[in-house]
Amino acid sequence: MCTVCHGENGIAVAPNAPNLAGENAAYIVAQLKAFRSGKRQHEQMSIIAADLSDTEIADLARWYSLIKVVATPPKLD
Numbered sequence: 001m002c003t004v005c006h007g008e009n010g011i012a013v014a015p016n017a018p019n020l021a022g023e024n025a026a027y028i029v030a031q032l033k034a035f036r037s038g039k040r041q042h043e044q045m046s047i048i049a050a051d052l053s054d055t056e057i058a059d060l061a062r063w064y065s066l067i068k069v070v071a072t073p074p075k076l077d
């Protein structure tokens with residue numbers, strides 16, 4: 001269900017959603033737990049995270065963090 005906004009490969013398809021591919025697992029865990037507890041608020045993510053178990057959060061964080069991302073800085077002229 002995350003793919004609707006964050007993309008099949010963790011590169012976001014919804015314009016207001018961040019890319020999750022390659023994001024640090026500990027950071028993803030912390031954000032999902034913050035959404036779940038209400039410490040971080042967002043109308044969509046708060047609802048989505050509310051039903052996630054610790055195991056699901058750990059699995060999702062591991063999965064997104066393991067997506068390999070190659071970043072190329074822009075060439076500005």
Ligand code: HEC
Binds near residue numbers: 004016
């Ligand atoms: C309806 C669209 C939608 C769906 C579905 C969705 N997200 Fe999100 N997600 C968002 C948006 C929008 C944000 C940005 C929230 C903000 O602005 O604070 C976000 C933020 C996040 C963040 C914080 C990223 C950061 O860089 O701070 C994580 C982690 C995350 N989502 C994980 C998930 C996971 C895992 C799922 C599936 C269980 C999921 N999301 C499903 C829209 C969605």
